[in-house]
Amino acid sequence: MKFEANIPIYLQIIEEIKRRIIIGEYKPGGKLPPVRELALSFGVNPNTVQRAFGELERDGLVYSERTSGRFIADDPEKIRGLREAVLVRKTDAFLEDMSRYGYDEKSVLAYINSRKKV
Numbered sequence: 001m002k003f004e005a006n007i008p009i010y011l012q013i014i015e016e017i018k019r020r021i022i023i024g025e026y027k028p029g030g031k032l033p034p035v036r037e038l039a040l041s042f043g044v045n046p047n048t049v050q051r052a053f054g055e056l057e058r059d060g061l062v063y064s065e066r067t068s069g070r071f072i073a074d075d076p077e078k079i080r081g082l083r084e085a086v087l088v089r090k091t092d093a094f095l096e097d098m099s100r101y102g103y104d105e106k107s108v109l110a111y112i113n114s115r116k117k118v
Contacts, residue, residue, distance in 0.1 A: 001042050009044055013052040016042075021061065021072055022083050029074035032062065 001016060003009050020026045032038075035053065039046040053070055056062040060078060064070045073079075098108050 010048050010051040010055070013038075013042060013044070013049060014055055017052065017056060018061070018082060018086065021079060022086060026072050028072050028076065028079055030072050031068070032070040032072065034069060 001012075003012050017026065017032075021028075026032060032053075033041075035046050035049045039049045042049065053062060053064075057064065057070075060075075061073050061082065062070050063073060095105055095108060099105075
């Protein structure tokens, strides 16, 4: 994983784990890889992954079982909420960026609609 220099690494790991949940790579109720395994795959210190897991637990997306590891919340509503929140955040950021280039929402939507495949 390539990390952006201006965003804390643990936040980028959180976003990657959320992405994997949204696309179904990590299934609701499924077990997450261990901290050390993820740290190796991301090329970061295990404490960084631990911090990301802590935030995900506070958000209710992940829970831990003492001797078994960490698991994705088995809550379809929470996953739907996560999907919607990402869609809203990314769309709003895109529209805001386009407005800095002088495009309004209507012209952006018109362009997107013109690019749809029939």
